[in-house]
Amino acid sequence: MSSIEIDRVSKAYDGPLVVDSLSLCVPSGTVFGLLGPSGCGKTTTLRMIAGLLQPDSGDIRFDGVSVLAVPPERRAIGMVFQQHLLFPHMNVEQNVSFGLRMQGVRPAASRSRVDEALDLVRLGGTQRRYPAQLSGGQQQRVALARAVVTNPAVLLLDEPLSNLDTRLREEMRALIRSVQRRLGITTIVVTHDQGEAMELSDQMAVMFDGAIAQVGRPAELYARPDSARIARFLGATNLIPAQVVDTTAVDLMRIDTPFGSLDVCPGNSAPTTGSPRVVASIRCEHVAIVDRHIDGPTASGVSTRDGARNIFTGLIDDVVVGAGRITYAVDVRGTRITAVEVSDAERARGSTVQVRLPCDRVRLLPFDPDLAGR
Amino acid sequence: MGAGEGTIVIGARSRGRGLYSTSRGVRVALWIVFALFSFPFVPLVVASFAFRWHWPAVVPTEWLWTARDASTVPVGWAYLFSRVSRLGPAFANTTLIGVAVASLAVALALPAARVIARYDFRGKSFFEFVFLMPVIVPQISIGIGTLLLFLRLGLVRTHVGVILAHLVPTLPYALRIMTAVFQNLDHGYEEVAQTLGAGRMQRFVRVVLPLVLPGVATAGLFAFLISSNVFLLTFLVSGGRIPTLPTMLFSHIESGAPLDATTAGLVVIVSLPGIAFLLLTDRLTGQRLSLASLGAPVQPAVGGRR
Ligand SMILES: Nc1ncnc2c1ncn2[C@@H]1O[C@H](COP(=O)(O)OP(=O)(O)OP(=O)(O)O)[C@@H](O)[C@H]1O
Ligand SMILES: [Mg+2]
DSSP states (O other): OOOEEEEEEEEESSSSEEEEEEEEEEOTTOEEEEEOOTTSSHHHHHHHHHTSSOOSEEEEEETTEEOTTSOGGGSOEEEEOSSOOOOTTSOHHHHHHHHHHHTTOOHHHHHHHHHHHHHHTTOTTOTTOOGGGSOHHHHHHHHHHHHHTTOOSEEEEESTTTTSOHHHHHHHHHHHHHHHHHHTOEEEEEESOHHHHHHHOSEEEEEETTEEEEEEOHHHHHHSOSSHHHHHHSSOEEEEEEEEEEOOSSSOEEEEETTEEEEEOTTSBOOOOSOSEEEEEEEGGGOEEEESSSOSGGGGTOOHHHHTSSEEEEEEEEEEEOSSOEEEEEEETTEEEEEEEOOSOOOOTTOEEEEEOOGGGOEEEEOOTTTTTO | OOTTOSOOEESOOOOSSOSSOOOHHHHHHHHHHHHHHHTTHHHHHHHTTEEEOOTTOSSOSEETGGGTTTOSSOOHHHHHTSGGGOHHHHHHHHHHHHHHHHHHHHHHHHHHHHHHHHOOOTTHHHHHHHHHHHHHSOHHHHHHHHHHHHHHHTOTTSHHHHHHHHHHHHHHHHHHHHHHHHHHSOTHHHHHHHHTTOOHHHHIIIIIHHHHHHHHHHHHHHHHHHHTTOOHHHHHHHTTOSOOHHHHHHHHHHTTOTTSHHHHHHHHHHTHHHHHHHHHHHHHHOSOEESGGGTSOOOOOTTOOO
């Protein structure tokens, strides 16, 4: 219900900057996912938005108005903390109704709203229980109910689903989305689970070392990362050090890799520094595996023109069977290529196969000495 | 008593079905501890009814009621409960001063402990040392110093003077206990309350206070116990004019009756206010007075407190 703008905010605790000139903009009524490795400053950022921490420099605005001088209790926010922090001396109903009582809502009116919020998180009937009598996941859901029951303008969620099992987690994601849509609460959700961020958010940002590395729609970020680090953070990918050799062709670019040359669609490269040294990135699930004796990729129904390119012979090194998907490590002339197939038919370890790296799936990224070759 | 060291469980009463039920072994151990603690009281109580009890007799050779006519003046309980003994005023003074000291000590220790536990400031360790001084310095030095000061302020021989003097030995303990309590209290609870719209006062009343209540009761209890045992300070500052149970006991011993029935009875009575206060605080907080339980979520009184 209100837009959030963070304008070049920096924060240090005692030593180096933990948040370094961070800027982002969350349009009113949308969900923004903040994704990043542990310790990158996500919680710190959230606490500054909540007002629990004062930035060293920069500005934070709700609906264009600076809130730096507004104390947390008057910012109209709801927050679910990483450690859900239910009041231990209050039962579930008293916990959830706390915010309403602070707003001066009458007990009778508050009771029905509490019941509604608890039903929403599938915890109807637990009103009389104390936090110590709830499981970790139940406590987390009570914390969520407590945060949304007051209809805040801004909802800040710090890894709200980390204690839940897979099924409940999916259910709660759907629930957060529906609550958010119905109430139109501008939401920032912090997570280090990329799947969660992608499913929940309209926009998301990847954060490293206190700064935003890239912002965009989830699918866009996933398909078009700007750097090898982002590509690797957002899901499994093959990162191959490469050298651009030929840019003369209009429709295709040729790069040299340790296992041979690759053709790449030129539109699919990150804004590079212009250096010919690059990292070629291809997602594991985009690597196609073809049995050697079935001759030609035509068998897998890909158009011949593209399909005939970028095919290499390799040896299956390792097989990991997952739920409905199988991960293969294929040794291609000394380079390990990881491929994921959605299938039940397991290929034998040690068998010779062909891998195909589709031209339009290979993305060229700036060279990164730390990550190339992994 | 170090900060957050060990568990001080006071008046742990079993309260219906808890989350954990006590095993038989634990109960046996509890009874053994109980026996050890109450052991010194048994001969005292017996002695308070004895007219003559010489070593090595296991029980008194002559009881009070069999020797009622042997003594011209009332002794033992008869004496204590007669108007001559002035036990009533002493008991009232002790309780009154104790409650006042306990309340004051807690009220002063609460904000100070919060600051010490929560913030780092220059000279913090110096302040902590100063706050602990009264425990280290001999009471006679404190007593004389206080007396000199109070003489000028006109506080000598007043209840206010005695109460203020009692703060000197009690405040350090209260401060110590409350600091441990605040160190164990997660600041996050206040932050959650703040994001839910609670102002400074509401956060304190609705969140902080209930969470530190067991600690407050413990600190108050300690202050009360210390206050009801102080002899020297009371004696000096009151100039002997405000009788309390300890001063009464001392003057009785001084009068040359080391352990007769009256002294024994007096000693039993001296320990009563503390026991009463313990039961009261336990009832008031409605839960176990345990310092260690404060950091972890406080276990609710299962079954509710009605
Ligand atoms: N109160 C504090 N005092 C000093 N340093 C702190 C404090 N809180 C956090 N930090 C440091 O600031 C950095 C960022 O912390 P922050 O809690 O924002 O990380 P995060 O991204 O939320 O990590 P996680 O995913 O593990 O929760 C970390 O290096 C952390 O050690
Ligand atoms: Mg965090």
